[in-house]
Amino acid sequence: MNKRLTLSLSAVALVSATALSACSSSSSTASAGSSAAATSGASQPTGSPITVEVITELTSVSPAPEDVAAAQAAADAVNASGGINGHPLKVISCDAGDGSSVTQAVNCARGLVSNSSVLAEVGDFEIAQDQVNTVLNAAKVPNIGPPPNGQSVLSSPNSFPLSGSEGASIGIPLADAGAKKISVAYVNSPEAAAALPFTKAVLGVSRPGTSVLGGIPIDLTTTDLTPYVSKGATGDGVALAVIPSQLASWLTVAKSGNFTQKLGVSGSSLAPAELKALGSKADGLLVASGLPLVTSSLPGIVKFRQQMGQYASGQTLDAISLNGWLDAWAFAQVARTISGPVTRASVMSAFSSLTNFNVFGLLPPGFSTTKDFAFPGLSRLFNQYTVEGVVKNGQLVQTSAGYVPVFTKQG
Numbered sequence: 001m002n003k004r005l006t007l008s009l010s011a012v013a014l015v016s017a018t019a020l021s022a023c024s025s026s027s028s029t030a031s032a033g034s035s036a037a038a039t040s041g042a043s044q045p046t047g048s049p050i051t052v053e054v055i056t057e058l059t060s061v062s063p064a065p066e067d068v069a070a071a072q073a074a075a076d077a078v079n080a081s082g083g084i085n086g087h088p089l090k091v092i093s094c095d096a097g098d099g100s101s102v103t104q105a106v107n108c109a110r111g112l113v114s115n116s117s118v119l120a121e122v123g124d125f126e127i128a129q130d131q132v133n134t135v136l137n138a139a140k141v142p143n144i145g146p147p148p149n150g151q152s153v154l155s156s157p158n159s160f161p162l163s164g165s166e167g168a169s170i171g172i173p174l175a176d177a178g179a180k181k182i183s184v185a186y187v188n189s190p191e192a193a194a195a196l197p198f199t200k201a202v203l204g205v206s207r208p209g210t211s212v213l214g215g216i217p218i219d220l221t222t223t224d225l226t227p228y229v230s231k232g233a234t235g236d237g238v239a240l241a242v243i244p245s246q247l248a249s250w251l252t253v254a255k256s257g258n259f260t261q262k263l264g265v266s267g268s269s270l271a272p273a274e275l276k277a278l279g280s281k282a283d284g285l286l287v288a289s290g291l292p293l294v295t296s297s298l299p300g301i302v303k304f305r306q307q308m309g310q311y312a313s314g315q316t317l318d319a320i321s322l323n324g325w326l327d328a329w330a331f332a333q334v335a336r337t338i339s340g341p342v343t344r345a346s347v348m349s350a351f352s353s354l355t356n357f358n359v360f361g362l363l364p365p366g367f368s369t370t371k372d373f374a375f376p377g378l379s380r381l382f383n384q385y386t387v388e389g390v391v392k393n394g395q396l397v398q399t400s401a402g403y404v405p406v407f408t409k410q411g
Contacts, residue, residue: 045083049090050342052144052331053115054123054324055108055132058095062271064125066312068093070321071123073311074328084335084342091328092118102128109135119344120144122331123324133159142348145327147268147290148381159380160351160369162326162359163290166266168378169386169406170239171199173286174264175207176388176404179237182210185228185250186241188217195241206407218242229253237262244274251281262286267293267389267396268319275394287389287396292362294322296398300360330359364403375407384408 056067068091075089083089094111097104105128112118113135120142124132130150136143137156146153148161174182184199186192196215203210213235216228220243229250232238238261240247247265254263267289275282292298294305294317304325308317315321334350334357335342354369364385372379385403389396 045086045088047087050084050087051090051118052120052122053112053118054093056125060098064320066316066321067123067125067324069312069315070324071328073307074325076311077307078332096126099127102131106131113139122327144331154380164383164385166290169288171203173288173388174237174262175210179262181213181235182237183213183232183235184239185216188219192241225249226253239264271318282391285391289387292387293389293396293398295396300362
């Protein structure tokens with residue numbers, strides 16, 4: 001299964017399981033963009049390096065090299081502006097494998113723990129997220145900016161997610177676009193099936209007047225989606241948690257049959273390659289994203305694109321690279337405020353005390369880590385918002401001016 005979709009489905013499944021029950025031997029130094037930083041002309045920090053590590057899948061069928069490159073681009077920019085109180089920020093990486101087993105990712109986490117020079121993980125993007133963070137948490141290693149998917153990430157004190165939950169918000173853009181009767185189509189697996197009750201729970205809290213009609217399970221091997229699209233036509237909106245080939249098939253049937261239902265997907269499931277393959281069929285898809293879209297004109301996104309162009313030219317600009325870049329910058333900004341040695345413990349303490357924290361305006365106003373979120377099972381979900389968008393002319397276009405509340409009553 002496509003890794004980006006697997007992670008977005010995991011966001012639904014793992015969040016649902018907790019919420020509804022209660023309601024580095026293989027490390028290598030990243031090099032992307034380092035030469036650009038060295039020739040920038042700015043004074044480089046000369047102290048001992050402060051090291052963070054990216055654990056991500058680099059040899060899977062859908063690898064994410066942009067994750068490491070983006071974290072390194074941020075480090076290059078940090079170092080070009082003086083580093084962390086005179087110390088350079090160093091990024092290393094560990095390949096979490098091909099996603100077929102958690103073993104390699106767990107070995108990455110164990111290697112990170114045993115390497116005392118590594119102070120935190122940033123840019124985590126792999127399907128063994130729960131197992132990885134469990135290892136890090138046991139060793140009191142901060143995990144900065146992991147996608148808020150796994151139970152460990154959403155409950156452990158070492159975890160500091162920055163983005164909102166796409167799994168929680170997949171139905172929100174549909175409701176906000178006027179859909180009143182929403183179905184949830186999903187790959188027929190226990191993990192993906194959790195999308196249905198969770199969408200019901202969230203919409204029931206935050207979007208009164210919106211009802212979830214039911215689920216539309218689709219077997220993984222199904223290619224003809226005509227009967228499923230027809231079933232979705234009983235309402236006026238469908239949240240789609242399906243694999244890319246099924247999304248393409250759904251869109252083909254919907255367009256040819258003149259179905260008018262609004263369709264919603266998670267932002268992380270629409271990588272540039274998927275959008276290109278879908279072509280004009282994707283136009284009109286409503287998107288829920290945990291961070292601002294990389295195509296937006298927000299000043300922080302403009303800075304992201306500029307620094308990626310300067311230090312990581314040619315790398316993919318997507319939700320993965322944005323998260324890696326944002327996490328590394330967040331680490332640097334917080335580490336710069338620490339008086340005394342920058343250690344795992346001091347980083348943990350500083351991140352646990354954030355109030356009104358932001359990184360170039362890319363987090364929601366009032367972002368704070370000092371108080372756990374009261375929604376059952378989501379105590380470490382500090383960003384309780386989503387960003388809404390639409391696919392237009394084959395491109396993701398942000399439609400919300402900023403963040404949109406997910407868990408508070410609207411309307």
